[in-house]
Amino acid sequence: MTIAISQTDRLGANPFVVEGPIVAGSGIPGPNFSLGTVAGGDRESEWVYCQLVLASQTTLQPGQWFQWTRDYVASLLTTAAAVVGNRCGVFAGASQAPTQSGGPAQAITLAAGTYYIWLQRNGQAPALVTTATAALVVAETTATAGLANAPASATATTKAIANVNFAAANQTFTATTVNGSNQLTALGNVSPSGGPFIGAAISGTGIPGGTTISGITYTPSGTIQSITMSANATANGTAITVTATGVLEATLMRPFLSKVN
Template identity: 80%
Template structure:
């Protein structure tokens, strides 16, 4: 059962900080919150405080999906490991000062060990997604750890993720490119906090196949100023249409694993 303890957000909760590794006798206190504690934010956001045990070095990317059990021990979500009935959510990203490349939702590489982190279960959030179908209000697991998918028809054998929605199959915006440079500038068509996100695949005139977003520079108020790509542009371009896929904004409504497809 649950017991109400407070009616306000827990002071000090920062969903973009990963705590650990927590080692007995190290002098590093942890966990800093009760497992299962909930913190709120803007745009209806809710995060749940969970434990994460890593057996090997792991890079956490914004939008990776996790499931957690009744003891709030989390694991990266895959079809093979998914447990119907467990709740799930996404890693929003690791904190960096908002004026530095990476912004407030960057990736983080962790050594093997025990960690504690906040996983988002409600509101607008980045989501790693293989295929997105607009207004489906359901997704499914994949064989890739941390990646979901939302095809028009369910894939047999996957686990359904209830209560998650994508507004579109991709995200488009315009940017300026310089031949031989990996930097996109002059961005237009973006909203603060709504992407694009690190790890997303991008396509457009003068952008080589397989190129992804490797870094994002934000203004202090969270507006994207420039984007760094994993490969250089091959043309000079103004207001080129860029299409991003693979990591998209999702609406989370306390998702859970509802059934076997």
């Protein structure tokens, strides 16, 4: 299973570039596409071009959920602000492989201002999910902006996200740890499009509880070279099994907010 990493060439669009901030009179070019423009790509993907207005500094992470209005003004999805009937999708990332420090799964911190971004509404994509069960039968909003939930049964007062399902509740891969280092190397069963993904919670021998993936480093050819953890390993380990949860591969089918649970 893999996520989408490209759009059609004819549009010249790049889903991993955030345009802006747009400041009137600054000489910075305005939006390059009409709001609501749709671009297709691999893995049955579709991206929608939306405006994003940020009131304060905000970090966008691949897999975060957004909703957008009929005027294609996007906002981070949260239960309190969710509007039933609004379309929704995920942020794909902020840069594009091959680079040594980036790839199609990097976070970006933006100052307050007006931006234009591509949000994925169809195909396979990383998605933030706080809780997932083996059944993965329900997708719903949460109180945390950009974070969805996928419990076995609906949570009262949340809002349902229709037309999305998840490949699995977790992902496993192998890695080498060094005591006192935050780097995972000699990786097995990983790929830029297949994950694991930035923000995922990881566990394994020698990995402290509560550790997440804070960065991914790529080779010049675009393969994953190493993974940066949010904490240092507490033991040396070779080919340990690492389990990643919280950022899962989702299949989006033009999801929308369908009802209040």
